[in-house]
Amino acid sequence: MGAGRVGAVLGAALARSGHRVTGAYAVSAASRERAETLLPGVPVADVPTVVAGAELVLLAVPDDALADLVAGLAATGAWQAGQIVVHTSGRHGAAVLDPARSRHALPLALHPAMTFTGTAMDLDRLSDCAFGVTADPELRPVAEALVLEMGGTPVWVAEEDRVAYHCALAHGANHVVTLVSEAMEVLSRAGVEAPHRVLGPLMNASLDNALRMGDAALTGPVSRGDVGTVEDHLAALERVAPDVRATYVALARATALRALDSGRLSPAVAEPLLGVLGEQ
Numbered sequence: 001m002g003a004g005r006v007g008a009v010l011g012a013a014l015a016r017s018g019h020r021v022t023g024a025y026a027v028s029a030a031s032r033e034r035a036e037t038l039l040p041g042v043p044v045a046d047v048p049t050v051v052a053g054a055e056l057v058l059l060a061v062p063d064d065a066l067a068d069l070v071a072g073l074a075a076t077g078a079w080q081a082g083q084i085v086v087h088t089s090g091r092h093g094a095a096v097l098d099p100a101r102s103r104h105a106l107p108l109a110l111h112p113a114m115t116f117t118g119t120a121m122d123l124d125r126l127s128d129c130a131f132g133v134t135a136d137p138e139l140r141p142v143a144e145a146l147v148l149e150m151g152g153t154p155v156w157v158a159e160e161d162r163v164a165y166h167c168a169l170a171h172g173a174n175h176v177v178t179l180v181s182e183a184m185e186v187l188s189r190a191g192v193e194a195p196h197r198v199l200g201p202l203m204n205a206s207l208d209n210a211l212r213m214g215d216a217a218l219t220g221p222v223s224r225g226d227v228g229t230v231e232d233h234l235a236a237l238e239r240v241a242p243d244v245r246a247t248y249v250a251l252a253r254a255t256a257l258r259a260l261d262s263g264r265l266s267p268a269v270a271e272p273l274l275g276v277l278g279e280q
Contacts, residue, residue, distance in 0.1 A: 001025045001050050003035035005118030006088050007060025010150060012038040013126055014058075017149035023050040034118050051078045056146075059087040067096050074099035084142065086110050090166035093134035093159035108143045109134040109162070112152060113169055126151040132165055133157065176207075179251070182244045189240040215262040222252045223259045225269035227276055234276075253277045 001007065003026035015021050023045045026032045035044055051057055051073060061069055066089055073079055081104035085097055090111040097107030111132040116122050129152040135143040140156075147154040157165045180203060187195035209217035221229035230252060237245040256273050259265040265273075 001047065001057060002060040003031040003039070003044075004060055005034070005116040005122075006112065007058060008034045008038040008118060009116055009122040009126075010058060010060065010088065010112070011042075012120070013123055013150040014056075014146075015039065016123065017151075019056070019149075022053045025050050038118075038120065047073070048076070048078055052080075054083070056084040056086065059085065061087075063089045063091045066092060070097055071099045074103055077103070079103035079105045082106065084108065086146070088112065090132060090169060091163055093157070093162040094136065095159055106139055106142070107135070108139060108146070109157075110143060110147060111166070112150075113155075115173060123151075129153070130155045132162075134159055134162060178247070182241075182247055186237070186241045186244055215258050215264070218255065218259055218262075218264060220255075222255045222273065223264055225256075225265050225273050227272050230273065231276055249277055 001024070003011075003024045008024070008031075011021050011024065021039055021042045024035045024039055024042050025047050026035045026044050032044060035042065045053075047069075059066060059069065066087055070085075070087075079085065079100045083100075083105045085100045085105045086108045087097065088111055089096070089109065090113075092109060094107045094109045097105070097109070101107050109132070112126070112129050113132060114122070114125055114129040131147045131150075131152045131154055133140075133143045133147065133154045134157050144154045180199065183199055184195040187198060192198055206217070221233070233248065234245065237248055253274065256265065256270055256277065260267065260270045
C-alpha cells in the first residue's frame with residue numbers, strides 16, 4: 001500500500017518470488033504509472049479494499065503518516081486476525097503496529113537499507129540490500145523468509161534501537177549526497193570540467209577504505225594536522241564557495257576529533273588545528 005519508490009519495488013520483488021499481489025493503493029499520477037509499470041495487471045484500489053483482499057499488507061508510507069494510518073484502520077475494524085502487516089519505515093519498529101496487533105494481526109518492521117529510484121533497476125539492488133528487521137521472536141522466521149524472498153539479508157534491530165539505526169543510515173547515506181554535491185560544486189567553480197570524473201574514483205576508494213578500516217582509513221591534511229593547508233582551504237572556500245565553508249569546518253572538526261581519539265593525531269598537533277577550526 002503506497003506505490004511510491006519503495007512500495008512498488010518491494011511489491012514487484014514479492015511478485016517475482018511467487019507471491020500474488022492482489023491490490024495497490026496509489027493516488028498521484030507518478031504512483032499510478034509506477035504501479036502500472038512494476039505491478040502490471042494489479043488493480044489500484046482504495047485503502048479498505050487493498051487491506052481486505054490481502055493476507056499480507058505492505059505499508060510503504062511516509063514515517064509520519066504510519067501511526068495514524070495503522071490506528072485508523074484498526075478503528076474501522078479493517079485488520080484481520082492472522083493477517084501479516086509489514087511496514088518499511090526505518091524509524092519505527094514493530095510497536096507502531098500495535099493497533100493492528102490488538103486485532104490479532106501479525107506485525108513486522110522490514111526496512112530496506114537502500115536508496116530507491118522506483119524503477120526495475122532497484123530489483124537487482126535488493127540482492128545486496130540489508131533489511132533492518134524488528135519482530136516478535138515467534139515471527140522472526142516469517143520476517144526472515146520475506147526478506148530472503150525479496151533477495152535481501154535480514155539484520156535484526158531491537159525495538160529500542162530503531163531510531164538510532166535509522167539515524168545512522170540517514171547520516172551516512174543522505175549526508176554523503178550533500179558532501180559529494182558540495183565537493184563537485186567547488187571543483188566546478190575552480191574551473192574543473194566534469195568534476196564527477198575527478199571525484200568519482202577518489203570517493204569510491206574512500207568509501208571502500210572506510211567501510212573496511214573505519215577511522216584507520218583517515219587521510220588528508222586534517223588527519224595529519226597540516227594547519228597551513230587547512231587555513232588555505234578555508235581561504236579558498238571563502239573566495240570560490242563561501243556557502244560550502246561551514247560544512248567544511250564542521251566536518252574538519254569532526255575528523256580532527258576522531259583522529260585525536262584514535263591516536264592518529266597527538267594532542268600537541270591537534271590543538272592548533274582545532275584552534276583554527278574553532279575560530280570559524
